[in-house]
Amino acid sequence: MANDKMRFGTKVIHAGLSPDPATGAVMTPIYQTSTYLQKAPGDHKGFAYSRTGNPTRKALEDNLAALENGKYGLCFGSGLAAIDAVIKLLKAGDEVISTNDLYGGSYRIFTEIFEPFGIKFKFISMEDASKIEQAITSNTKLIWAETPTNPMMNIIDIAAISEVAKKHNVLLAVDNTFATPYLQTPLNLGADIVMHSLTKYLGGHSDVIMGGLVCKDAALAERLYFIQNSSGAVCGPQDCFLVLRGIKTLHLRMQRHCENGKVIAHFLRNHPKIDNVYWPGFEDHPNHDIAKKQMNDFGGMISFTIRGNSKEDAYKVMSSLRVFTLAESLGGVESLVCHPVTMTHAAIPKKDRENSGIIDSLIRLSVGVEDVRDLQEDLEAALSFV
């Protein structure tokens, strides 16, 4: 069956994959090799050296491309290595317009690695696409968007931004780590590049660090493959195997993440010690209509603040939780809790952070796929200490 005919729950298991031609192994083998036999110089079976290409990595890259409804997939040693490859499409003097409320590591690589090389970054709120248009200059080459945003769960209208990007001949890249292709497919909404931290929901089991890119355009893909091979931030075949295995249950896990997320979001909203709850599934979330339009469901990422906004109270709640683990990262089967101010967003200046709503008592949950009653009871008990 052609990849583009398969439905999502079939694609995660089959797209881009076939039994191993050498042995019939049903699961993609881990091709633990750096190099490949050539019958005569240049006469090989498509693989010459594993930085350039490896069959296990290729299977994952093809699978990922199919999930995002793209044509070309590329995998890297981490999500940040994938971002690094995208920014290397640019040169000194070029400008990037980025979401202001974005992953802390993305902010760090933009401002501390690429700005010294002469690439300029403007960080703006993208909830209003006309603001992006005002920020575009003749040097703007790329728009970098992340939706839902981290950790405030704002939703950016991908189709609206893509219209602006196309009008001004600017590339649009979307970090789809939070939503996953189960919830939204940015390429269908007009994006040129989709980026993933495969470390999160796609890997799904908190046991691997890896990143990926997907695009549709052949020339863009060729340039990205050139950068992948030339800069060399590739991933090993064992890690590719783990992500391939994780992806096979993506649809099942995401369904449960969404169900559990909904229960926990409503529980928190009705709790007397909680101030604000940020989750795009609430009908009064400021971007709920766009979320409903571009996403299939609302996910398991939730942030909330505690009444009185005390950091001590936030710390007390986080260290009293027994089922949720206090740790960075997200998207695994297990529930995690983190404190953006001291953990994921410590690299962002305090003023910029607070302007985006990232205040002292803000806590972010990655709601896992456990029995939701245990998650709710855990939060209830931890909140009784403040």
Ligand SMILES: *Cc1c(COP(=O)(O)O)cnc(C)c1O
């Ligand atoms: C984790 C994350 C990244 C970075 O990915 P790594 O695999 O940790 O390098 C980028 N964007 C988002 C939204 C993330 O959550």
